Amino acid sequence: MSNHMRDEDALGKAFDLRLMKRLLKYAKPFAAVIALCVMLLMLITATELLRPKLIQIAIDDYIKGVNIPLIAYDQKPPYKSVELDGRYFVRENEIEKQIKDKPVMDEKNIYQIIDFNNNYFLYQGRLNVDSEEIEITKDDCTYYVTQGDLVDVVQPITKEQYLRFREQDLSGIAKISLLFLATITFGFIFNYIQVYILYYTGQKIIYNMRKELFSHLQKLSLSFFDKNPVGRLVTRVTNDMENLNEMYTGVLVNLFKDVFLLVGIIAVMLKMNFKLALVSFMVIPLIVLAAAIFKIKAREAYRLVRVKLAKINATLSENISGIRIIQIFNKEEFKYREFEGINQEHRAASMKELLVFAIFRPSMDLIYSLALALLIWYGGAKVLGNTLSFGVLFAFVNYIDSFFKPIMDLTEKFNILQSAMASSERIFMLLDEEEGIKNAEHPINPGRLKGDIEFKNVWFAYKDENWVLRDVSFKIKSGETVAFVGATGAGKTSIISLISRLYDIQKGEILIDGINIKDIDKYELRKQIGTVLQDVFLFTGDITGNIRLNSSEVSEETVKEVAHYVNADRFIEKLPQGYHEEVKERGATLSSGQRQLLAFARALAFDPSILVLDEATSNIDTETELLIQDAINKVIRNRTTIVIAHRLSTIQHADNIVVLHKGKVREIGNHQALLDSKGMYYDLYLLQYKESFQEESA
Numbered sequence: 001m002s003n004h005m006r007d008e009d010a011l012g013k014a015f016d017l018r019l020m021k022r023l024l025k026y027a028k029p030f031a032a033v034i035a036l037c038v039m040l041l042m043l044i045t046a047t048e049l050l051r052p053k054l055i056q057i058a059i060d061d062y063i064k065g066v067n068i069p070l071i072a073y074d075q076k077p078p079y080k081s082v083e084l085d086g087r088y089f090v091r092e093n094e095i096e097k098q099i100k101d102k103p104v105m106d107e108k109n110i111y112q113i114i115d116f117n118n119n120y121f122l123y124q125g126r127l128n129v130d131s132e133e134i135e136i137t138k139d140d141c142t143y144y145v146t147q148g149d150l151v152d153v154v155q156p157i158t159k160e161q162y163l164r165f166r167e168q169d170l171s172g173i174a175k176i177s178l179l180f181l182a183t184i185t186f187g188f189i190f191n192y193i194q195v196y197i198l199y200y201t202g203q204k205i206i207y208n209m210r211k212e213l214f215s216h217l218q219k220l221s222l223s224f225f226d227k228n229p230v231g232r233l234v235t236r237v238t239n240d241m242e243n244l245n246e247m248y249t250g251v252l253v254n255l256f257k258d259v260f261l262l263v264g265i266i267a268v269m270l271k272m273n274f275k276l277a278l279v280s281f282m283v284i285p286l287i288v289l290a291a292a293i294f295k296i297k298a299r300e301a302y303r304l305v306r307v308k309l310a311k312i313n314a315t316l317s318e319n320i321s322g323i324r325i326i327q328i329f330n331k332e333e334f335k336y337r338e339f340e341g342i343n344q345e346h347r348a349a350s351m352k353e354l355l356v357f358a359i360f361r362p363s364m365d366l367i368y369s370l371a372l373a374l375l376i377w378y379g380g381a382k383v384l385g386n387t388l389s390f391g392v393l394f395a396f397v398n399y400i401d402s403f404f405k406p407i408m409d410l411t412e413k414f415n416i417l418q419s420a421m422a423s424s425e426r427i428f429m430l431l432d433e434e435e436g437i438k439n440a441e442h443p444i445n446p447g448r449l450k451g452d453i454e455f456k457n458v459w460f461a462y463k464d465e466n467w468v469l470r471d472v473s474f475k476i477k478s479g480e481t482v483a484f485v486g487a488t489g490a491g492k493t494s495i496i497s498l499i500s501r502l503y504d505i506q507k508g509e510i511l512i513d514g515i516n517i518k519d520i521d522k523y524e525l526r527k528q529i530g531t532v533l534q535d536v537f538l539f540t541g542d543i544t545g546n547i548r549l550n551s552s553e554v555s556e557e558t559v560k561e562v563a564h565y566v567n568a569d570r571f572i573e574k575l576p577q578g579y580h581e582e583v584k585e586r587g588a589t590l591s592s593g594q595r596q597l598l599a600f601a602r603a604l605a606f607d608p609s610i611l612v613l614d615e616a617t618s619n620i621d622t623e624t625e626l627l628i629q630d631a632i633n634k635v636i637r638n639r640t641t642i643v644i645a646h647r648l649s650t651i652q653h654a655d656n657i658v659v660l661h662k663g664k665v666r667e668i669g670n671h672q673a674l675l676d677s678k679g680m681y682y683d684l685y686l687l688q689y690k691e692s693f694q695e696e697s698a
């Protein structure tokens with residue numbers, strides 16, 4: 001591996017660690033709940049570890065318990081025993097359970113029960129009763145057992161006597177079965193509680209993060225949204241947050257379960273049979289090596305796929321947004337070939353990722369099979385040699401299977417973790433985005449504004465020094481109606497954005513009532529400025545909600561009053577649901593004129609000190625314009641009004657008209673004064689009303 005790859009991987013680890021630390025801060029308030037989940041996982045792990053052990057006990061102590069050597073006593077011993085012909089027989093393991101050191105027994109007192117073709121015998125001594133070499137023969141009235149070179153006398157017993165020896169096996173199996181059922185039941189209950197709490201906690205964490213992100217987005221300046229597509233921001237709040245949810249619920253806490261399970265299995269196997277455990281763990285170096293290679297290769301493949309996917313998304317967004325132009329200029333085939341190439345790159349990257357994942361899991365299957373083969377080879381020989389019980393070997397097979405399960409799941413967990421890291425990086429980039437328009441440390445709450453506005457040598461650019469406004473100065477007195485005119489790009493809309501402090505200026509001052517707007521609480525400032533834009537945006541909901549923007553400060557009576565003022569009630573009352581008529585996204589079911597009327601009603605509902613009309617009548621037919629002009633004449637009384645319009649007929653009654661050109665103030669005066677001066681305003685007026693102007697002059 002090259003030094004570059006090593007450096008990149010080291011940087012990736014450090015970067016992921018920083019991201020993880022930051023993600024864990026959001027989980028910190030739920031530390032107690034997560035600790036409870038971890039405790040429950042310990043209990044769940046205990047139930048999983050207990051199950052193979054119970055099966056081993058059932059096999060060795062009860063199912064094959066009759067094969068355990070018996071110790072004969074002449075007097076009833078303090079152990080669980082079976083009486084036969086005046087003697088008491090106790091299983092050797094019963095004594096070992098109560099006496100730590102294995103007692104030395106007189107071989108004359110050792111007996112073994114033999115089941116040969118459903119005939120039962122009692123043999124004095126030790127035998128490998130599982131061996132297929134055992135033969136029982138009869139000579140006259142005497143029975144003999146043969147095993148290898150051994151030939152000895154055995155005592156026949158009845159089936160009833162045999163069943164007496166097996167009573168404790170039946171009882172033990174019943175108890176083990178109940179204990180196994182209880183273990184499964186408790187495991188299920190613990191797992192259910194843990195999963196519910198974990199997912200609840202994960203949803204709460206994501207809920208808090210999503211709320212924080214949405215709140216932060218609302219505080220960012222418009223310049224940020226000018227540079228970032230809406231689709232990308234929506235993806236951050238939805239898809240990327242969901243990726244983090246999967247990490248919190250699917251990886252973070254369950255990682256503890258995997259660790260507990262692996263450590264528990266190792267401990268139990270070592271305690272159960274040290275040598276057999278060491279044989280089973282011979283494959284661990286191979287597991288570590290395969291996992292290390294997988295992690296490096298998977299990271300590279302995952303990153304490449306995400307880069308190509310982002311390219312696909314960008315291309316799709318661009319093509320769908322520009323579909324009208326593509327079809328008009330008949331560029332479908334060209335765009336198709338372009339997309340096909342990008343799609344092919346993504347497919348190649350995905351196949352590379354698939355190859356990494358496809359190799360890892362089968363390699364783990366291969367290592368698992370190797371571990372199982374070693375276990376059967378070594379353990380099977382020990383079972384045949386009567387030095388290892390079959391139940392222990394069976395339990396080891398179960399433990400090995402459980403040992404590899406979390407390792408097999410590594411691919412899925414790694415995928416989720418990498419996706420979460422990529423998503424968290426993008427989310428934190430948004431959260432780290434500084435609030436462009438910041439309040440002063442101790443902002444002023446000016447109360448109700450009078451509406452005096454002054455621009456003093458204002459310079460403004462959206463980017464670097466591409467100046468939109470150059471040394472702009474003017475005054476608007478309280479209660480005046482002032483219009484701004486000029487060619488497209490002259491800076492008219494920028495001025496109203498600056499008054500609401502949606503952007504900050506680079507040089508100069510903007511004063512309202514003699515106070516620099518940077519010292520005024522921006523939220524209080526915006527509350528007192530009502531704006532009607534050319535492109536009206538309506539929210540999904542109803543008419544009333546769109547007028548008062550769901551503010552409790554605006555009553556339904558006020559909504560109806562302002563709707564009546566702007567003559568919007570004429571069409572609202574004709575709607576089936578009236579003021580509660582459903583409004584689709586962006587007001588798709590309403591005409592542009594109706595949307596504009598609602599925008600007027602919305603602006604006036606909050607009784608602003610300053611009213612801004614930005615090309616507010618440009619999308620309205622003549623009849624509707626007359627209705628709005630009637631409303632404007634009512635509402636601009638005792639209120640500072642700023643009007644931006646291309647149609648000069650709508651601003652002839654303004655107290656002052658400010659003419660802008662290339663970001664500079666060229667002329668200021670009323671309609672007649674500007675016409676008399678025959679400057680830039682005169683030229684604009686002449687262009688729009690040339691014929692009527694010539695008739696008036698004649």
